[in-house]
Amino acid sequence: xxxxxxxxxxxxxxxxxxxxxxxxxxxxxxxxxxxxxxxxxxxxxxxxxxxxxxxxxxxxxxxxxxxxxxxxxxxxxxxxxxxxxxxxxxxxxxxxxxxxxxxxxxxxxxxxxxxxxxxxxxxxxxxxxxxxxxxxxxxxxxxxxxxxxxxxxxxxxxxxxxxxxxxxxxxxxxxxxxxxxxxxxxxxxxxxxxxxxxxxxxxxxxxxxxxxxxxxxxxxxxxxxxxxxxxxxxxxxxxxxxxxxxxxxxxxxxxxxxxxxxxxxxxxxxxxxxxxxxxxxxxxxxxxxxxxxxxxxxxxxxxxxxxxxxxxxxxxxxxxxxxxxxxxxxxxxxxxxxxxxxxxxxxxxxxxxxxxxxxxxxxxxxxxxxxxxxxxxxxxxxxxxxxxxxxxxxxxxxxxxxxxxxxxxxxxxxxxxxxxxxxxxxxxxxxxxxxxxxxxx
Numbered sequence: 001x002x003x004x005x006x007x008x009x010x011x012x013x014x015x016x017x018x019x020x021x022x023x024x025x026x027x028x029x030x031x032x033x034x035x036x037x038x039x040x041x042x043x044x045x046x047x048x049x050x051x052x053x054x055x056x057x058x059x060x061x062x063x064x065x066x067x068x069x070x071x072x073x074x075x076x077x078x079x080x081x082x083x084x085x086x087x088x089x090x091x092x093x094x095x096x097x098x099x100x101x102x103x104x105x106x107x108x109x110x111x112x113x114x115x116x117x118x119x120x121x122x123x124x125x126x127x128x129x130x131x132x133x134x135x136x137x138x139x140x141x142x143x144x145x146x147x148x149x150x151x152x153x154x155x156x157x158x159x160x161x162x163x164x165x166x167x168x169x170x171x172x173x174x175x176x177x178x179x180x181x182x183x184x185x186x187x188x189x190x191x192x193x194x195x196x197x198x199x200x201x202x203x204x205x206x207x208x209x210x211x212x213x214x215x216x217x218x219x220x221x222x223x224x225x226x227x228x229x230x231x232x233x234x235x236x237x238x239x240x241x242x243x244x245x246x247x248x249x250x251x252x253x254x255x256x257x258x259x260x261x262x263x264x265x266x267x268x269x270x271x272x273x274x275x276x277x278x279x280x281x282x283x284x285x286x287x288x289x290x291x292x293x294x295x296x297x298x299x300x301x302x303x304x305x306x307x308x309x310x311x312x313x314x315x316x317x318x319x320x321x322x323x324x325x326x327x328x329x330x331x332x333x334x335x336x337x338x339x340x341x342x343x344x345x346x347x348x349x350x351x352x353x354x355x356x357x358x359x360x361x362x363x364x365x366x367x368x369x370x371x372x373x374x375x376x377x378x379x380x381x382x383x384x385x386x387x388x389x390x391x392x393x394x395x396x397x398x399x400x401x402x403x404x405x406x407x408x409x410x411x412x413x414x415x416x417x418x419x420x421x422x423x424x425x426x427x428x429x430x431x432x433x434x435x436x437x438x439x440x441x
Contacts, residue, residue: 013148029159037335040161059262068250108136125425152342163339190242198329207235209318278336303332357414367403
């Protein structure tokens with residue numbers, strides 16, 4: 001029944017996207033800064049194709065910022081039947097739904113396995129917090145439904161941004177991580193990092209997970225032992241070799257290292273201050289040039305520095321660590337878009353067993369809806385009508401970032417509180433029978 005439901009939802013989602021592709025909506029979305037960035041724009045990819053056709057390096061100017069392998073692979077989109085490029089992105093969306101389904105199924109099996117191994121340590125009063133096979137059987141359909149009706153996912157596909165391809169590679173990394181396939185996991189992580197750089201931080205949960213799987217007894221695990229360090233080095237080496245191979249192939253194809261600055265340099269130094277859903281653009285338009293380098297480093301650190309404390313906290317929960325790092329880099333990357341939010345929102349139901357502890361759901365949903373509606377309006381008032389200024393548009397992008405951070409922190413709290421309840425019971429009372437106030441430190 002669950003399989004049939006997922007199939008029906010997926011078919012409806014494909015039909016919805018095909019119908020919308022026939023309208024003028026995709027053309028409008030391709031002009032929206034919230035959906036398309038200088039790094040993910042299909043128009044810029046076409047510019048790269050045109051330059052290459054004229055025997056001019058796509059990296060000689062400031063228009064093209066995809067990787068050399070992406071430049072060549074994305075040409076395949078024109079060979080797809082019917083509408084070519086549009087069909088290509090529909091196929092990418094179909095593959096995304098297929099792997100969301102597989103991730104949900106594999107994740108459910110993994111959760112039941114971990115729960116069975118740790119159940120003896122749980123409190124007898126935590127029965128209501130345990131996940132059941134019946135609950136998890138609906139997880140694939142839930143993920144498909146969220147992706148199908150997620151406005152961020154719909155807009156990303158219709159705008160034909162390369163975020164769709166990057167998201168698929170990240171999903172494949174997550175899928176093969178759960179399945180325990182180290183080679184495929186590190187391969188897709190290398191591809192994902194090669195494409196957008198920020199997934200580099202995901203090597204931490206990947207290394208932790210493969211070490212954890214290599215130890216039969218969870219109680220005997222030591223994540224700082226010599227054996228653990230050896231496992232981390234092996235996993236990291238596989239990733240670095242594959243990533244280095246991709247860089248080497250890129251050099252051979254281009255015949256120079258110019259692509260490095262046009263791709264990773266462009267991401268790290270943030271020279272293009274076109275407004276987007278992030279916070280970089282506004283601050284650096286107001287920044288004096290002699291402070292710029294310092295604050296670029298400070299802003300970029302936000303995407304990486306939280307990896308260490310989160311890894312310490314969730315050492316034994318690498319799958320959740322993987323998710324929160326994906327979430328965090330989506331917030332703090334230099335050129336964010338709705339496509340980044342589409343990825344973590346589609347995977348959010350994986351943690352629905354913790355949703356009973358979420359505290360700000362209504363406010364967060366309301367903030368996201370306001371941002372979707374007001375962003376194009378305020379941009380129009382600023383750029384075209386001239387009746388507003390940059391502060392208006394920045395206010396809505398700041399609201400969007402705040403909504404993401406609220407969701408991120410709320411999910412962290414819910415997960416930690418759920419985990420605490422497993423070991424101490426859901427309903428904890430004082431000796432006099434009054435309800436205990438639990439404060440997380």
